Amino acid sequence: MDFNEYIGCLHIHINQETEKQILESIFYEAKQSGLDFIILTPHTPVKRRWDDYFSLEGYKDGLIVLTGEEADEGSGQNHILIYGNRLWLGKKPVEEIVSHQNNNLLMFAAHPDGQHNLFGFSVDHKWKKKNLFNSLTGIEVWSALFDFVEKTNPSNLIFRYFSFPHNLQGPSLVTLQKWDRILKKRRFVGVCGLDMHTLPFLIKLLDVRKIFSFRIVFKTLRNHILTQKKITGDFEKDRDVIVDAFMQGKVFFANDFIADSRGFFLGSSDKKKTMGDFLSIEEEILVEIPEKSYINIKIGSKIVYSGNVKRLVLKPDVFGACRVEAFYKEKAWIFSNPIFIQHPKN
Structure with missing residues (x-):
């Protein structure tokens, strides 16, 4: 069975002052970068007087634009990337925000271990209320912004600037371990996010190499969904295809600036099942990589295989994600989402 692959970026910021021509530029650069969809996630406006924002949703010259939100409690911690709402949900206790999960919203914990010293002092954007993870769809495992700023400070800012995006390191070990712990108990979908903002005029002038332009950043951390359904041009149906794939965890995320990751596959050897599905321990796992690379296959927190491969068939001997x-x-x-290995009687 063939799966269709579609590519998109999420955690993209605009605001009420973003001009129409800038929006059109964002949509154009996304399409030129090979994206099929983007999910906008502006911060909740303080006075919530931006109700026409959600009307931006739709097809823009062949690009699917989805309008979400980065909601918070009015603080730097416990931010949530949300999609599916049509009213602003943020600037209230996070417990109240996640209570809307029964409305089948996509909800991802944003930059759960995010912190930096970019300005010479510590800034903390971590998730503190980890008990609420059970109310979320998943977690932003890899953040482009925090990957960059985590090791950036005033003394090395210029060097780090000219090294971007080649200096993206990957998800933090702490976040990966957190993800694996939750996956032992339940489905918890991992995604990557850009946390990309439109640059203020002065900073845009200082960005002499246009390194932080959408044209560059859209080619870095990208989510690839696999679905049996095809995107047809009908916006409502196509939106549901994307949302369903995220809900089910049929997604892998990659730094496509390094190499094109299209064609990656994790699933059953007959290709009828993929990430997010359940596989009997008696079945074989197939891994296909577009370029020969060093891989780790993890079940739970245990590495069951490591090596340089482009294609691998493996029969697991342990249960888990x-x-x-x-x-x-x-x-x-x-980084793929898991396929779940279970006992044949389960």
Whole structure:
């Protein structure tokens, strides 16, 4: 069975002052970068006087534009990337925000271990209320912004600037371990996010190499969904295809600036099942990588295989959430959501 692959970026910021021509530029650059969809996630406006924002949703010259939100409690912690709402949900206790999950919203914990010293002092954007993870769809495992700023400070800012995006390191070990712990108990979908903002005029002038332009950033961390359904041009149906794929965890995310990750596959050897599905321990796992690379196959937190491969068939001998990490030329490249290995009687 063939799966259709579609590529998109999420955690993209605009605001009420973003001009129409800038929006059109964002949509154009996304399409030129090979994206099929983007999910906008502006911060909740303080006075919530931006109700026409949600009307931006739809097809824009062949690009699917979805309008979400980065909601918070009015603080730097416990931010949630939300999609599916048509009213602003943020600027209230996070417990109240996640209570809307029964409305089948996509909800991802944003930059759960995010912190930086970019301005010479510590700034903390971590998730503190981890008990609420059970109310979320999943977690932003890899953040482009926090990957960059985590090791950036005033003394090395210029060097780090001219090294971007080649200096993206990959998800933090702490976040990966957190993801694996939750996957032992339940489905918890991992995604990557850009946390990309439109640059203020002065900073845009200082960005002499246009490194932080959408044209560059859209080619870095991208989510690839696999679905049996095809995108047809009918917006409502196509939106549901994308949302369903995220809900089911049929997604891998990659730094496509390193190499094109299209064609990656994790699933059953007959290709009838993929990430997010359940596989009997008696069945074989198939891993296909677009370029020969060093991979780790993890079931739970245990590495069951490591090696340089382009294609691998493996019969697991343990139960649990099985996911793949791929490293290309010693750089973090592809991270898959898991396929779930279960006992044949379950």
